[in-house]
Amino acid sequence: MADTYRAGAGVEVRRRTATDPAAPPPASAPPPGSPGTAPQQLHRGMTLVATISLFIGTRAAWTTAMAARPAVAGAISVCYASILVCGVLGLLVRTRRALIRVDAAVLITAVALTACGYLLDHAGSDEGVLTAQAASEILHGHPVYGQAWPWLFDIARVGVTKTMSGGADYTYGYPPLTALLAAPVHAVVHSTAAATLVTTVALLLSSVLLWLLLPTPWRSAATAVCLGFGILPGYAYSGYPAIMALALLVPVVVRWPGTGQGGDLGPRGVLRAACLGAACAAQQLAWFLAPFLLVGLYAVRRGELGPRRALAVTTRYAATAALTWSAVNAYFAVQDFPAWLHGILLPLEQKAILHGQGVMGISYYFTAGSSRLDYYSYGSQLLLLGLLAATVLFVRRLGPALTVLPWVAFYLATRSQDGYFLMMTPLWLAAAATAPAAAFATAWQPRLPSLPRLTGRRTKAVVAAGLVTPALLCVAIAAASPPPLHLGLTPRYATHGAQAGVTAIEVRAVNTTGTSLSPHFASRRGQGASNWWTIASGPATLAPHASADYVVRPPGGFRAVPGGSRSGTYLIAVTGTPMTITTARIPPAR
Secondary structure (H helix, E strand, O other), X not given: OEEEEEEEOOXXXXXXXXXXXXXXXXXXXXXXXXXXXXXXXXXXXXXXXXXXXXOOOHHHHHHHHHHHOHHHHHHHHHHHHHHHHHHHHHHHOOOHHHHHHHHHHHHHHHHHHHHHHHHXXXXXXXXXXXXXXXXXXXXXOOOOOOOOOOHHHHHHOOOOEEEOOOOEEOOOOOOOHHHHHHHHHHOOOOOOHHHHHHHHHHHHHHHHHHHHHOOHHHHHHHHXXXXXXXXXXXXXXXXXXXXXXXXXXXXXXXXXXXXXXXXXXXXXXXXXXXXXHHHHOOOOHHHHHHHHHHHHHHHHHHHHHOHHHHHHHXXXXXXXXXXXXXXXXXXXXXXXXXXXXXXXXXXXXXXXXXXXXXXXXXXXXXOOEEOOOHHHHHHHHHHHHHHHHHHHHOHHHHHHHOOOHHHHHHHHOOEEOXXXXXXXXXXXXXXXXXXXXXXXXXXXXXXXXXXXXXOHHHHHHHXXXXXXXXXXHHHXXXXXXXXXXXXXEEEEEEEEOOEEEEXXXXXXXXXXXXXXXOOEEEEEXXXXXXXXXXXXXXXXXXXXXXXXXXXXXXXXXXXXXXXXXXXXXXXXXXXOOOOEEEEEEOOOOO
């Protein structure tokens, strides 16, 4: 129907109404989430966070580049312009499609900044140096495992991992995949840059892959976590094999609860399993994630398919991963099995000197030491097993955090450096975006027996507490144990230029334990220990409840000790078997 109104001067104008059959149909609104709709405010926020994250560390890189490589500084200046433009567009664009394009521009800018950072710093750390040398040995057909290369650390001037037995680790202690991939690059680039280039490219490719695989609103979060915050690029520039493992784990973790859906792995499931095996052949951190993934996969599939079919699909998945891992390692295992096995297990059994931000700092930084450092390792292992058991029992609750749980155990370890947590953070994001709690709603989990006078929720709380209590008890034992030695220090002072310090320290050591100890000495200021001091006199082994006099000399013959009551220079005495540490403050020079 239609109605009329007078427009003036006696003119009648006919106006169509919505019910007039002659009226054209109203324009339909685009469906939510289509490219033409307005973007969600959360999506804008993610884009802006990623854009702002690109400022982190960029000024320092630009300053370095201006002094050493002006062309790179010019490229960084262009990236600054791109950051500003992306910030403006991220707030102004009106459609979802346009904001996706801004996300892509942010990613491209992050890739460019990471490439600039690599050009400025690609010398590598100890891990990169060892990986490059392993690649060189592969090229020449020489053994990789069981070979010590101490001269590398003098040439490259990088740190070395010291062991509690008074030595250092100069061998290659990682699975071979990263070195294998670096070998053809090393044929062209005859330096550590061969290893750092491989890990940097792996990080860039995995960042782009994660960006493509995540739901649209989450993509810029991947840019920020992988590249923008500047943490992971630093590890990539250093040549860490863990970056290669991370890159291979990205396709494994994204939407992992859907693996084997319907009882068939399919090409995607097989690819995910192969990537898991390859990640385990790149670095040991992937080993800790693998059992959690297998447990979670079985639980999710059993809730859908029943026990037999779930076990079958999980077994095929695990077998594919194991076959891939075996294929990468086969040559090296056949070449020298004992050396290969010792090499890939080295980080787990080397008894490296304490380092990190975990609870072991109680004994290293805040007390005089501990005679039971091994209990930190026991606690870490028990916590890992407890969390795995908790995942089996409470997968519906813990499933969304499955990619975070394995790294919690490292907080209790004697080597609890934050790199073990940081390098796998993109997997946390992948799980948050693609493995929500709803994916575990029907997952199978065993029914707990009811406990007297306890509700179901309280029963679960008691069981969960029981799973982590042994680990906490071990930590308490390690932290509460007294130092094994009583040290009395008499420094020999000297002055070098304007600095005062010691050239030697006379140490009166008393073994307060019932175990023979072989102490090794170093100094510590802040968080890191020096190279080993030389024992000029004194017994190699101190018998139970015995005392002895030592004279120890610092590396280079001189150790600066600042004056003042707040001087924080300490002498540490460590032993490897059992693992112990004793700390005594070096009196400042007066």
